[in-house]
Amino acid sequence: MKDDRQSERGFRLLLQKYQERLYWHIRRMVTEHEDANDVLQNCLIKIFRNIRQFEGKSQLYTWLYRIATNEAISFLAQKKRQQVASLDNDESHLANKLRADAYFDGNEVQIHLQAAMEGLPEKQKLVFQLRYFEEMNYQDMSEMLGTSVGALKASFHHAVKKVETYLAGVQID
Amino acid sequence: MRKQDDLKQELEELSPLLHKLKAQENPFKTPEGYFAALPDELITRLRTEAQPVSAPVRPTWTDRLLEFLESLMQPRLAVGLATVAILVVSALLWLRPETGSETTASEQLAMLSDLSAEEVNDYVTENIETFEEEELMVAVAESGIEVEQTLPAIDLDSKAIEEYMEEAIQEMDEEDLETLF
Missing domain, CATH: 1.10.10.10 (Winged helix-like DNA-binding domain superfamily/Winged helix DNA-binding domain)
Structure with a gap:
């Protein structure tokens, strides 16, 4: 339980520092706010669950950007498949x-x-x-x-x- | 993030038009208070999604013990088990070394007083699987024992079962529990 609270506090700090940058990065890729919000939330949840996999080989924001970029690209590919010609x-x-x-x-x-x-x-x-x-x-x-x-x-x-x-x-x- | 100092120069050389456009304000907007509300929304979502969706609930060992004890309290099974227990004791007496003369069922029962409860318990526990049900039924018929009279009435409510279970658990060590489950 104590670990959960610490994780949440750490996550809030990470959001405070990076959420806007990641949002604008995703928003420029997917254009619409609703889509950006969905992609950002999925991306941040993935980050929260996989933060221990960050090995420190690259800068944290590079790792975060990579996840956000992949998430947005996947979203766009899926949207393209669903779009009517x-x-x-x-x-x-x-x-x-x-x-x-x-x-x-x-x-x-x-x-x-x-x-x-x-x-x-x-x-x-x-x-x-x-x-x-x-x-x-x-x-x-x-x-x-x-x-x-x-x-x-x-x-x-x-x-x-x-x-x-x-x-x-x-x-x- | 390391800033790229030569971006301005690079753009000026590559495309004066794009360099000029870059000075314009970001045209994308967000709903008011979006960034302020986002952390709480995410934390709530994380907490919700952390709960197992519909994972089958595996019964705990206490559930199983309670279930087992409750099954023992079913009137039909309880009488059956009690009957078997009496028959087993009778059979035990038959299996003891004979002293020469045959004994009647009542004599055999009288001999029970010579056995400690522990001895009976041990024997029954070790040999319960070797007793034939039919033999036991014959034994009890010959014994003339009224099962209902010799057995305490079994009328435990769930509270009594829980109390019994707690006592039983207290007496168990880890090995017992592992054997049971």
């Missing part, structure tokens, strides 16, 4: 969804930026998100994704060019 492409579908989202308050440029990211290959999208929005350095990203720093730099540069091209091609009021 739409006449809209992924980018315009996302743009419409964001415009209707009560928890999205961005302007058209920001909507197009999200839509541009939606068109990127999964790994490129993740690298772009980690670098551009979350400002993660390449070394940490390399530890987290198991990819070389050089490959990550190349991936980010490709992603930036694709996003820029997309934005240049859309009519922005």
Whole structure:
């Protein structure tokens, strides 16, 4: 019982420090708040139950990010399988969804930026998100994704060019 | 998290447009108080999900002992067991070395007084499985003993059973319990 209370206290401290960062990481991947909340909660429960498996070989937040990323990728894959085929492409579908989202308050440029990211290959999208929005350095990203720093730099540069091209091609009021 | 100091420069070189857009505020919002409520929500969920969903409940050894004792208290079985016990004692007398003359059932019963309760107990415990039920039935018939008169009335309520069980448990050591279960 005492152990349970200590675990809970430790878990609360961990949440205090990381819950927002993990939430925003997941939210940018899955877009909608409800989905982000589901994924985050599952992710945090997994973290709580497996915290003893953290071996200290990497930084704690890298380990946490890895779990959150895997959880979000699994969620997106499952959602994609369940989605009925739409006449809209992924980018315009996302743009419409964001415009209707009560928890999205961005302007058209920001909507197009999200839509541009939606068109990127999964790994490129993740690298772009980690670098551009979350400002993660390449070394940490390399530890987290198991990819070389050089490959990550190349991936980010490709992603930036694709996003820029997309934005240049859309009519922005 | 180690900050990437050259991100700004990298973006400026790669895409001035994206560098400019980065200054805009995060467009994603959360419900009010979401982060404040999240820890309690998670702890509640952890506590709830920690409970076994529908795991079959394995009876404890006390449940089994209680069940066993209650079964003994069933009128039909209780009389049956008591009868068998009396018959076993009679059979025990037959199996004792003869002194030459045959003994009657009443004489055999009279001989019981020569045996200590411990001796009887030990013998019955060790040999209960070797007694044929039929032999025992014949023995009791010949003995003329009224079973109901020789047995104390068995009318224990659940409280009495629990008390008996507690006493029995107190007297048991670990080996007894292991043997029983």
